[in-house]
Amino acid sequence: MTPAEIAKLQAHLRQLLGNQRITIDPPKRKNQSVELRVGDEFIGTIHRDDEDGEISYAVQIVVLGEDLD
Incomplete structure (x- = not known):
C-alpha cells in the first residue's frame, strides 16, 4: 500500500469506528499486510486485494483468549 492509500484508509477507519x-x-x-493499532496496542492486520481492477481491504482483528480474562 502506498502512503497516500494508508492515510485514506486510516482516516476512513477513524471516522467509521469513531476512534482517533x-x-x-x-x-x-x-x-506485506499493514498493522492496525489502537494507541500502542496491536489489534490486527489489513490486507489489500486487487482483483479484476476492484480494490478491497480485509481487516483481521486478533483477540487473545488471555485478554478476555
Missing part, C-alpha cells in the same frame, strides 16, 4: 487513536503502520517489506 486508530493508526495503520506501513509494512516493513513490500507487499
Whole structure:
C-alpha cells in the first residue's frame, strides 16, 4: 500500500469506528499486510486485494483468549 492509500484508509477507519487513536503502520517489506493499532496496542492486520481492477481491504482483528480474562 502506498502512503497516500494508508492515510485514506486510516482516516476512513477513524471516522467509521469513531476512534482517533486508530493508526495503520506501513509494512516493513513490500507487499506485506499493514498493522492496525489502537494507541500502542496491536489489534490486527489489513490486507489489500486487487482483483479484476476492484480494490478491497480485509481487516483481521486478533483477540487473545488471555485478554478476555
